[in-house]
Amino acid sequence: MNMTEKAAALLTEVRSRSPLIHNITNYVTVNDCANVTLAIGASPIMADDEKETADITAISSALVLNIGTLNHRTIESMILAGEKANECGIPVVLDPVGAGASLLRNDTVRELTRQIRFSVIRGNLSELSYVAGLPSSTKGVDSSDRDTGNDAAQAAREAAARLGCTAALTGAVDVITDGTELVKIHNGHPMLSRVTGTGCMTTALVGAFLGAGGDPFTAAASGVAAMGIAGELAFREAGEKGTGSFHMAVIDALSRLDEKTVKEMARFEETGN
Amino acid sequence: MNMTEKAAALLTEVRSRSPLIHNITNYVTVNDCANVTLAIGASPIMADDEKETADITAISSALVLNIGTLNHRTIESMILAGEKANECGIPVVLDPVGAGASLLRNDTVRELTRQIRFSVIRGNLSELSYVAGLPSSTKGVDSSDRDTGNDAAQAAREAAARLGCTAALTGAVDVITDGTELVKIHNGHPMLSRVTGTGCMTTALVGAFLGAGGDPFTAAASGVAAMGIAGELAFREAGEKGTGSFHMAVIDALSRLDEKTVKEMARFEETGN
Amino acid sequence: MNMTEKAAALLTEVRSRSPLIHNITNYVTVNDCANVTLAIGASPIMADDEKETADITAISSALVLNIGTLNHRTIESMILAGEKANECGIPVVLDPVGAGASLLRNDTVRELTRQIRFSVIRGNLSELSYVAGLPSSTKGVDSSDRDTGNDAAQAAREAAARLGCTAALTGAVDVITDGTELVKIHNGHPMLSRVTGTGCMTTALVGAFLGAGGDPFTAAASGVAAMGIAGELAFREAGEKGTGSFHMAVIDALSRLDEKTVKEMARFEETGN
Numbered sequence: 001m002n003m004t005e006k007a008a009a010l011l012t013e014v015r016s017r018s019p020l021i022h023n024i025t026n027y028v029t030v031n032d033c034a035n036v037t038l039a040i041g042a043s044p045i046m047a048d049d050e051k052e053t054a055d056i057t058a059i060s061s062a063l064v065l066n067i068g069t070l071n072h073r074t075i076e077s078m079i080l081a082g083e084k085a086n087e088c089g090i091p092v093v094l095d096p097v098g099a100g101a102s103l104l105r106n107d108t109v110r111e112l113t114r115q116i117r118f119s120v121i122r123g124n125l126s127e128l129s130y131v132a133g134l135p136s137s138t139k140g141v142d143s144s145d146r147d148t149g150n151d152a153a154q155a156a157r158e159a160a161a162r163l164g165c166t167a168a169l170t171g172a173v174d175v176i177t178d179g180t181e182l183v184k185i186h187n188g189h190p191m192l193s194r195v196t197g198t199g200c201m202t203t204a205l206v207g208a209f210l211g212a213g214g215d216p217f218t219a220a221a222s223g224v225a226a227m228g229i230a231g232e233l234a235f236r237e238a239g240e241k242g243t244g245s246f247h248m249a250v251i252d253a254l255s256r257l258d259e260k261t262v263k264e265m266a267r268f269e270e271t272g273n
Numbered sequence: 274m275n276m277t278e279k280a281a282a283l284l285t286e287v288r289s290r291s292p293l294i295h296n297i298t299n300y301v302t303v304n305d306c307a308n309v310t311l312a313i314g315a316s317p318i319m320a321d322d323e324k325e326t327a328d329i330t331a332i333s334s335a336l337v338l339n340i341g342t343l344n345h346r347t348i349e350s351m352i353l354a355g356e357k358a359n360e361c362g363i364p365v366v367l368d369p370v371g372a373g374a375s376l377l378r379n380d381t382v383r384e385l386t387r388q389i390r391f392s393v394i395r396g397n398l399s400e401l402s403y404v405a406g407l408p409s410s411t412k413g414v415d416s417s418d419r420d421t422g423n424d425a426a427q428a429a430r431e432a433a434a435r436l437g438c439t440a441a442l443t444g445a446v447d448v449i450t451d452g453t454e455l456v457k458i459h460n461g462h463p464m465l466s467r468v469t470g471t472g473c474m475t476t477a478l479v480g481a482f483l484g485a486g487g488d489p490f491t492a493a494a495s496g497v498a499a500m501g502i503a504g505e506l507a508f509r510e511a512g513e514k515g516t517g518s519f520h521m522a523v524i525d526a527l528s529r530l531d532e533k534t535v536k537e538m539a540r541f542e543e544t545g546n
Numbered sequence: 547m548n549m550t551e552k553a554a555a556l557l558t559e560v561r562s563r564s565p566l567i568h569n570i571t572n573y574v575t576v577n578d579c580a581n582v583t584l585a586i587g588a589s590p591i592m593a594d595d596e597k598e599t600a601d602i603t604a605i606s607s608a609l610v611l612n613i614g615t616l617n618h619r620t621i622e623s624m625i626l627a628g629e630k631a632n633e634c635g636i637p638v639v640l641d642p643v644g645a646g647a648s649l650l651r652n653d654t655v656r657e658l659t660r661q662i663r664f665s666v667i668r669g670n671l672s673e674l675s676y677v678a679g680l681p682s683s684t685k686g687v688d689s690s691d692r693d694t695g696n697d698a699a700q701a702a703r704e705a706a707a708r709l710g711c712t713a714a715l716t717g718a719v720d721v722i723t724d725g726t727e728l729v730k731i732h733n734g735h736p737m738l739s740r741v742t743g744t745g746c747m748t749t750a751l752v753g754a755f756l757g758a759g760g761d762p763f764t765a766a767a768s769g770v771a772a773m774g775i776a777g778e779l780a781f782r783e784a785g786e787k788g789t790g791s792f793h794m795a796v797i798d799a800l801s802r803l804d805e806k807t808v809k810e811m812a813r814f815e816e817t818g819n
Contacts, residue, residue: 027300027573028580028592034301034469039516044469045371046301049344052377059374071595071619073344098591101605104598194801196580196590242798243585252515255467300573307574307742312789317742318644319574322617325650332647346617525788528740 003183003268007222008259010214015041019061019211023204024048024078026068026097029197032251033066033204039255040226042208053077054084062211063090065116066200067108068097075108082116091119091210091219095203099123100130113163119216121159122168122203122224125152131167132158153182166216170202174224178217185221186267187228189235195247202227205254221268229265230254276456276541280495281532283487288314292334292484296477297321297351299341299370302470305524306339306477312528313499315481321347326354335484336363338389339473340381341370348381355389364392364483364492368476372396373403386436392489394432395441395476395497398425404440405431426455441493443475449497451490458494459540460501462508468520475500478527494541502538503527549729549814553768554805556760561587565607565757569750570594570624572614572643575743578797579612579750585801586772588754594620599627608757609636611662612746613654614643621654628662637665637756637765641749645669646676659709665762667705668714668749668770671698677713678704699728712762716748720770724763731767732813733774735781741793748773751800767814775811776800 001009020043025033030046037044047056050073057063063085065078085092094116096109109131121131129135132155156175160167166178174185192198206223214222227250234249274282293316298306303319310317320329323346330336336358338351358365367389369382382404394404402408405428429448433440439451447458465471479496487495500523507522547555566589571579576592583590593602596619603609609631611624631638640662642655655677667677675681678701702721706713712724720731738744752769760768773796780795 026592028576030301031304031469031577035516035520038467038469045374046299046342047371047375048342049377051345052375055375055377069592069594072597098593101591102593102598102601104595104601194584196577196584242795243581243801244794244797247581247797248517248521248794249515251517251520255516303574304577304742308789308793311740311742318647319572319615320644320648321615322650324618325648328648328650521790521794522788524790524793528789 003221003270004263004266006218007225007266008262010209010212010218010222011257011262012259013212014208017212018043019208020045020059021062021064021207021211022047022057022060022081023064024053024074024081025064025066025200028068029200032197032201035251036201036254037204037208039251040205040208040257042211048074048077050077050080053081057081057084057090058088060090062207063092064204064207065092065112066095066097066203067105068200070105070108078112079115082112086117091216092116093120093122093203093207093210094118095200096121096123096127096131099127118163118165119210120166120168120206120220121163122170122206122220124199125155125169125171128155128159128167128169132162134158166220168206168220168224170199170224174228176217176221176224181217182271183221184269184271185225185228186269187225187232187265189231191235191239191243191246192231194243198227225266225268226254226257229261230257232265276494276543277536277539279491280498280539281535283482283485283491283495284530284535285532286485287481290485291316292481293318293332294335294337294480294484295320295330295333295354296337296480297326297347297354298337298339298473301341302473305470305474308524309474309527310477310481312524313478313481313530315484321350323350323353326350327357330354330357330363331361333363335480336365337477337480338365338385339368339370339476340378341473343378343381351385352388355385359390364489365389366393366395366476366480366483367391368473369394369396369400369404370473372400391436391438392483393439393441393479393493394436395443395479395493397472398428398442398444401428401432401440401442405435407431439489439493441479441497443472443497447497447501449490449494454490455544456494457542457544458498458501459542460498460505460538462504464508464512464516464519465504467516471500498539498541499527499530502534503530505538549767549816550809550812552764553771553812554808556755556758556764556768557803557808558805559758560754563758564589565754566591566605567608567610567753567757568593568603568606568627569610569753570599570620570627571610571612571746574614575746578743578747581797582747582800583750583754585797586751586754586803588757594623596623596626599623600630603627603630603636604634606636608753609638610750610753611638611658612641612643612749613651614746616651616654624658625661628658632663637762638662639666639668639749639753639756640664641746642667642669642673642677645673664709664711665756666712666714666752666766667709668716668752668766670745671701671715671717674705674713674715675701678708680704712766714752714766714770716745716770720774722763722767722770727763728817729767730815730817731771731774732815733771733778733811735777737781737785737789737792738777740789744773771812771814772800772803775807776803778811
């Protein structure tokens with residue numbers, strides 16, 4: 001199967017299994033993360049107290065760690081949850097929001113990646129450049145990196161190599177690589193960068209695809225493509241109205257997404273590495 | 274008056290009194306809880322620091338405690354607020370989100386119900402089964418329990434008896450009982466379970482109806498029916514678009530809800546106990 | 547230039563500079579604050595851990611402090627961020643949500659205004675009356691003060707004098723004064739008070755206009771007028787649907803706002819002081 005067929009099949013798995021996904025995430029975009037998890041067919045649970053995160057992870061099918069509004073309490077909770085996930089063989093995805101923007105974020109990313117084995121890391125060019133040890137600049141957490149995908153491919157490869165996991169770098173062109181294979185995704189719409197949290201939501205979707213049993217490379221590609229396709233459909237539906245209606249239309253599109261739409265709209269470019 | 278007439282009259286009370294409702298709730302669905310409180314005609318205030326919760330409760334007409342994203346800080350705040358509410362004769366409603374899913378949640382529910390007298394507890398089948406001491410299984414916090422209402426009636430009765438309060442169990446068929454009377458509600462739409470927080474929002478609505486002076490049984494039935502009716506109206510309006518638009522349409526419908534709509538659409542089945 | 551021309555020009559500055567705005571705000575309305583910041587053309591970053599707030603402030607063009615759901619951890623973070631902003635010459639706006647409603651809020655407002663020099667304070671009549679040392683009553687945090695603007699002008703003048711900054715008092719008629727000049731704004735729609743956080747969002751907009759280099763008086767007037775105009779446009783678009791759709795339409799209108807619309811719709815009354 002090519003990636004389009006794999007992504008379409010995995011979407012159906014999400015909808016039929018409805019995996020429970022544990023999210024420890026930021027309070028800015030958490031409602032959207034829960035709603036896109038439901039929209040794609042999975043079941044979200046948000047819990048971040050250190051006394052319960054391991055318990056909740058243990059009954060979940062995937063764990064999503066997002067450092068968007070990290071603090072000392074939730075950092076500890078993320079580590080406990082991640083260790084439990086590793087112990088139980090539950091896949092973990094990391095969203096290093098704003099990595100590079102503060103010492104605390106940098107230290108936290110280093111600590112998390114040292115103590116936890118991730119299946120996927122999902123970020124934008126500046127975030128994954130930081131993780132990869134390349135020069136990066138962070139301007140906010142909703143930055144849209146406009147490039148041809150070449151810098152992105154390098155940063156994604158380096159990040160994947162450093163962490164020994166799949167790296168999903170989202171931008172004008174998305175790049176997914178597990179260090180061996182690499183796929184570029186030509187879906188999406190610039191308006192996605194005018195709604196906060198579309199990156200976080202993409203990471204949540206990757207968590208849903210992981211929780212349905214997808215291998216990390218396919219799950220990452222499926223989640224990123226799903227958001228890109230939803231952005232295109234939402235722009236058609238509500239782009240002229242403005243970013244509030246577009247935001248809801250993105251969730252609408254995810255909730256209606258099916259195999260047929262994925263097969264018609266996904267634009268994967270499978271290039272090898 | 275039958276329950277339909279009581280619920281319609283109480284809605285008008287909410288809109289004319291605009292009671293202040295103190296919510297200590299989770300950060301996933303808090304914005305929706307505030308917005309449905311406003312939509313139904315009440316005035317929300319969210320405050321969770323232990324140094325001010327009692328002050329805020331003291332000026333409010335009802336208190337809503339929701340353990341969706343509990344932590345040691347907010348648990349203490351909930352207890353202080355609940356004790357103040359009991360002292361002042363202010364009604365309190367509990368939403369035991371995810372009860373049964375972790376030791377921390379179970380311990381917290383036990384602690385809260387030991388130290389605070391609740392007027393209403395609102396949960397789904399697995400949550401109220403846990404509270405009632407019956408076998409339960411939790412799969413996420415947005416679980417939709419599909420049953421005929423028989424198990425639900427038993428769990429609601431047991432929970433009401435244990436806590437000495439009204440129990441409101443929401444599912445395909447909702448069951449409200451104060452231990453003496455019991456009413457089933459045949460409103461709602463399955464799409465409500467595809468939006469996060471419709472349970473939390475229902476609890477917030479019950480708080481608004483309590484704050485307007487409703488007795489616990491009527492307030493619980495009114496809040497649950499309001500959400501069910503809003504779900505039906507929202508599905509007509511936006512069901513085909515998807516869950517994002519449906520979500521907004523639920524709030525739209527609550528903001529337009531009036532006595533006439535309640536009288537036309539409420540489907541209460543008053544069965545005695 | 548009159549205020550309409552200044553506000554229109556400053557809007558274009560926001561859209562062309564896309565300033566990074568650091569918000570330490572409440573978890574009820576934070577998603578909306580981020581989305582209106584993006585809608586108006588700026589770039590939001592939300593970070594509230596005391597170990598990173600100063601770092602984040604230092605790379606930002608303005609700082610927004612909102613005490614809507616304050617707690618001891620975030621109060622400390624606000625002070626650290628505010629001090630860094632003062633040190634670096636970065637403008638700071640304060641939203642004293644619920645000032646007057648609890649001892650903690652009152653103490654916090656006193657502490658913040660003692661330790662930090664603000665460029666703008668934005669609140670409703672009861673909040674700014676508290677800040678001004680005038681009699682006030684708080685009923686919730688979404689109170690809409692219905693008055694002719696006379697009490698408002700007095701409270702705004704006193705608050706501006708006490709803090710030595712621009713005071714922006716929003717209500718049926720908005721009043722902005724820096725102690726020397728005063729402008730009233732006759733935009734807005736009552737439905738704005740039926741959506742939670744329109745006050746917080748207005749403060750976030752003021753932060754965006756400050757971050758684009760606006761002087762405090764112009765930035766405050768521009769932010770308040772932008773929300774008022776958006777409310778009017780949103781009511782035309784979605785007022786009949788209900789408060790959920792109206793909420794999204796407010797964000798839609800902000801995302802489409804341009805110089806032409808500001809010039810056509812802004813209703814500033816420049817009265818001198």
